[in-house]
Amino acid sequence: MAATGRVCLVTGASRGIGAAVAAALSQDGHRLALLGRDGAALDELGARLPGPTLSVPADVTDATAVDAVFEQIERTWGPVEVLVCSAGAGVAGPLAETSNQDWDRMLELNLTAPFRYLRRALPSMTERGWGRVVVVASVVAKRGEAQVAAYTASKHGVLGLVRAAAAELARTGVTVNAVCPGYVDTPMTDRTVEEIAARTGRTAEDVRAGLARRQPIGRLIEAAEVADAVRFCVANAAVTGQGLNVDGGAVQS
Numbered sequence: 153m154a155a156t157g158r159v160c161l162v163t164g165a166s167r168g169i170g171a172a173v174a175a176a177l178s179q180d181g182h183r184l185a186l187l188g189r190d191g192a193a194l195d196e197l198g199a200r201l202p203g204p205t206l207s208v209p210a211d212v213t214d215a216t217a218v219d220a221v222f223e224q225i226e227r228t229w230g231p232v233e234v235l236v237c238s239a240g241a242g243v244a245g246p247l248a249e250t251s252n253q254d255w256d257r258m259l260e261l262n263l264t265a266p267f268r269y270l271r272r273a274l275p276s277m278t279e280r281g282w283g284r285v286v287v288v289a290s291v292v293a294k295r296g297e298a299q300v301a302a303y304t305a306s307k308h309g310v311l312g313l314v315r316a317a318a319a320e321l322a323r324t325g326v327t328v329n330a331v332c333p334g335y336v337d338t339p340m341t342d343r344t345v346e347e348i349a350a351r352t353g354r355t356a357e358d359v360r361a362g363l364a365r366r367q368p369i370g371r372l373i374e375a376a377e378v379a380d381a382v383r384f385c386v387a388n389a390a391v392t393g394q395g396l397n398v399d400g401g402a403v404q405s
Contacts, residue, residue: 159229161185163212163269164239166193168338169288172375173236173382178203180383182234185225187212212239212265218272231276234386237266238288241340242303244347255302262306267313274326283326286385287314288378291334291399311395318393327392329385334399335363337372367400
């Protein structure tokens with residue numbers, strides 16, 4: 153079956169990587185359900201995209217909203233065929249100062265929410281014999297990094313979820329992959345820069361330059377470059393269980 157003209161759900165779609173993924177998939181001819189907490193931002197993005205869109209304002213950490221999200225899409229277009237879990241956030245600080253609230257929030261947003269959405273999407277995908285799931289993880293899904301213990305743990309966990317699901321679903325026509333970016337030029341990185349600058353007394357410009365140097369290519373990754381990796385996962389039926397690095401060579405597989 154062709155990978156064009158599919159019903160896609162992108163979480164975290166209002167800005168950053170999620171918005172770039174939605175734009176790329178819309179350009180490829182898919183129908184896009186845009187999920188995020190900011191309904192106005194979703195509507196604004198939808199108005200700019202070339203194909204059909206559906207705004208679905210919701211918080212991915214709200215377990216009670218998952219069925220309602222999928223039912224709205226199913227009533228409008230039918231079952232979700234492509235699920236991209238892009239909603240996420242980070243928190244930085246020494247491990248000894250990481251609060252229970254910070255830890256719980258990272259696991260809920262970056263690991264548990266993708267689990268719930270993946271679980272809800274799978275029955276219709278396996279029944280139809282075709283589906284694509286892509287989780288936006290991080291380069292720290294593959295290595296430890298100081299000052300981001302909770303974030304790193306959540307991203308390691310979601311990569312494990314992707315690998316387990318891919319192994320379980322390998323003969324069903326459903327692929328499950330992760331995309332693992334380095335530091336991307338997005339509002340999330342802007343917040344990271346502000347937090348580091350406030351904590352260290354460095355200028356924002358110096359902090360941003362330091363993050364750029366962490367990629368061997370010497371610059372931040374563009375959101376569109378991450379979106380291209382998602383497109384690849386959607387298009388290629390033989391790629392599953394992978395964590396595709398989009399990090400400028402920081403982690404070599």
